[in-house]
Amino acid sequence: MSLLEIKNLNKSYxxxxxxxxxxxxxxxxxxxxLLGKNxxxxxxxxxxxxxxxxxxxxxxxxxxxxxxxxxxxxISYLPxxxxxxxxxxxxxxxKYFSEFYSDFDCEKAKKLIKDxxxxxxxxxxxxxxxxxxxxxxxxxxxxxxxLYILDEPLGGVDPATRDYILDTILSNFKEGSSLIxxxxxxxxxxxxxxxxxxxxxxxxxxxSGADQLRxxxxxxxxxxxxxxxxx
Numbered sequence: 342m343s344l345l346e347i348k349n350l351n352k353s354y355x356x357x358x359x360x361x362x363x364x365x366x367x368x369x370x371x372x373x374x375l376l377g378k379n380x381x382x383x384x385x386x387x388x389x390x391x392x393x394x395x396x397x398x399x400x401x402x403x404x405x406x407x408x409x410x411x412x413x414x415x416i417s418y419l420p421x422x423x424x425x426x427x428x429x430x431x432x433x434x435x436k437y438f439s440e441f442y443s444d445f446d447c448e449k450a451k452k453l454i455k456d457x458x459x460x461x462x463x464x465x466x467x468x469x470x471x472x473x474x475x476x477x478x479x480x481x482x483x484x485x486x487x488l489y490i491l492d493e494p495l496g497g498v499d500p501a502t503r504d505y506i507l508d509t510i511l512s513n514f515k516e517g518s519s520l521i522x523x524x525x526x527x528x529x530x531x532x533x534x535x536x537x538x539x540x541x542x543x544x545x546x547x548x549s550g551a552d553q554l555r556x557x558x559x560x561x562x563x564x565x566x567x568x569x570x571x572x
Contacts, residue, residue: 342405344369344488344519345390350399352385352543359385361543363399367488367519372533374551375523376566377540383523384421386540387492391418403488414444417486421493423473427466431459431476438480450483453513471498478506482513489520495529503529531562541570 345367352360360382367373377383388394390401392408403412425434431454439447454461457475465473478494494510495503503526511533514520522530531537537554539547546569547554551562558565 343367343402344404346400346402346405347386347390348400348402350386350389350401351397352389352394353397359543360389360396363543363545365538365545365548367521369487369519370517371535372520372522373536373538374527374530374534374562375521375538375540376525376527376562377523378525378570381540382543383540384492385543387418387490387521387523390490391416415487417481417484417489419477419481419489419491419494421496423470423477425465425473425477428464430462430464431468432461434465434476434480435461438483442484444485446483446485449513450479453479453483453509457509471502474498475506478509482510485515487515487518489514489518490523491521492523493525494522495524495526500529507533527566528561528563534562537562539566539569 343366347363347365350360350363351358363386375383375386385394389396390408392413401408403415406412435447435450438450439445451461457479459472459476465476468476481489481491491510495506498506507530510520524530531551534551537549537551538545554565555562
């Protein structure tokens with residue numbers, strides 16, 4: 342059984358069709374890149390998987406069950422925009438997460454906070470945007486989830502820090518779980534990908550193993566994507 346299976350998924354806003362007959366399978370133990378330009382439908386797809394948007398038609402199944410409270414208990418989600426209560430201190434938000442999620446590893450969170458040079462006593466409102474994004478990543482990666490979904494995790498991070506963030510992600514998700522990274526910064530993440538998904542104008546244009554695609558096209562994933570969509 343696939344970890345996540347999407348069948349004939351459609352979503353529109355008024356007369357604009359954002360997702361068009363999306364079919365997709367996410368298997369266990371793999372890192373997927375959901376790759377597309379801004380506005381391609383990546384975030385809408387992710388929000389539906391996380392039961393934050395209502396689909397128009399189709400099925401979204403997590404371990405064979407329709408998404409809902411069961412899937413939320415097993416999916417750790419990093420949204421594109423910050424959602425933190427900025428009146429709280431870092432140690433307070435860690436405590437809140439540990440009480441809210443039964444799979445949250447408090448000691449891992451504290452270690453990551455130290456590794457990423459964050460101050461556990463600092464108020465979130467006094468942290469830079471990049472620091473807040475690092476903190477959100479810590480909170481997401483400190484859960485022992487079956488599926489991690491990261492929406493543009495590198496968007497607000499300076500280029501020098503991106504490799505460090507990717508290594509943090511790689512070394513901190515549960516063995517045997519899967520990871521979906523949604524981004525338009527393809528060159529920054531392609532080294533860690535097992536599988537790639539190209540999405541454009543709400544349609545899945547290609548799914549492939551990353552190494553197989555590079556070998557077939559004799560190019561990097563980033564170059565293949567740019568050629569395909571004339572970026």
